[in-house]
Amino acid sequence: MARKKKEEEAPQGAPAWMATFSDLMNLLLCFFVLLFSMSTVDAEKFEQIAAALSNSFSVLPAGGAAMGEGALVSNGVAQLNDLAVYSTNMGEKTEKREEQEALQELEEEKLEQSEKMAEEIEEKLEQSNVIEAVEIDFTSQYVVLTLNGTLLFDSGKAEIRQEAMGVVDSIGELLPGYAGNVIEIEGHTDNVPIHTARYRNNNELSSARAISVAEYYMQTRNLNPSTLKYSGRGEYVPIGDNNTAEGRAQNRRVEIKIYNELSSN
Numbered sequence: 337m338a339r340k341k342k343e344e345e346a347p348q349g350a351p352a353w354m355a356t357f358s359d360l361m362n363l364l365l366c367f368f369v370l371l372f373s374m375s376t377v378d379a380e381k382f383e384q385i386a387a388a389l390s391n392s393f394s395v396l397p398a399g400g401a402a403m404g405e406g407a408l409v410s411n412g413v414a415q416l417n418d419l420a421v422y423s424t425n426m427g428e429k430t431e432k433r434e435e436q437e438a439l440q441e442l443e444e445e446k447l448e449q450s451e452k453m454a455e456e457i458e459e460k461l462e463q464s465n466v467i468e469a470v471e472i473d474f475t476s477q478y479v480v481l482t483l484n485g486t487l488l489f490d491s492g493k494a495e496i497r498q499e500a501m502g503v504v505d506s507i508g509e510l511l512p513g514y515a516g517n518v519i520e521i522e523g524h525t526d527n528v529p530i531h532t533a534r535y536r537n538n539n540e541l542s543s544a545r546a547i548s549v550a551e552y553y554m555q556t557r558n559l560n561p562s563t564l565k566y567s568g569r570g571e572y573v574p575i576g577d578n579n580t581a582e583g584r585a586q587n588r589r590v591e592i593k594i595y596n597e598l599s600s601n
Contacts, residue, residue, distance in 0.1 A: 453479045482591050521592050522568070525542045574586075
């Protein structure tokens with residue numbers, strides 16, 4: 337009886353194509369897991385994961401490029417890198433949006449502080465019966481008290497008029513309550529040229545007027561010189577039309593700016 341032909345033994349090891357196919361399946365699995373988890377992973381961590389995967393999946397000595405016809409793995413790694421870049425850009429946009437929102441919240445808080453200060457100052461000046469001589473306004477940085485230059489000074493001079501002392505002192509009574517805040521005093525003029533024996537031009541006159549008011553408050557209210565600023569702005573920041581007498585009168589002024597706590601810091 338003829339002997340049955342011995343069955344061929346199975347070849348040792350898996351075919352080479354199975355290793356490539358296995359790598360591809362692993363890559364696709366990780367890719368979809370990453371897509372699924374993007375909503376909960378922050379940009380920095382995701383970028384680190386993508387970089388690690390990019391290095392890990394180059395299974396041949398020469399990396400993904402050595403796969404020859406099996407370029408799908410290399411393309412997948414490239415897509416992961418593109419995804420990492422996309423995620424990084426999204427993270428940067430999120431950070432910028434959060435930063436803008438934080439700045440907006442800060443701006444609103446500063447404006448609220450200034451508004452509260454303006455209401456307090458207005459109430460106190462009303463009690464002193466000098467509110468009609470002071471214009472009060474505010475920004476997100478400060479409350480500004482505007483005094484007419486004609487009330488404070490004689491033409492071409494920087495000495496405070498005696499008739500203005502009531503208004504000046506009433507404002508001075510408020511300032512120690514904001515001693516920790518920056519206080520800025522600005523002198524302004526109209527655009528009519530001036531040249532006297534004492535002041536060569538409007539810049540010098542406006543500076544002298546600002547200094548005159550600042551020194552008076554430092555002497556009478558013991559204001560901290562380190563938080564008290566003063567400057568002359570001359571004719572360069574008008575609030576009225578210099579072509580009319582009324583506008584020029586508005587421009588001749590002294591502004592006292594009391595910064596809120598957030599802006600002072």
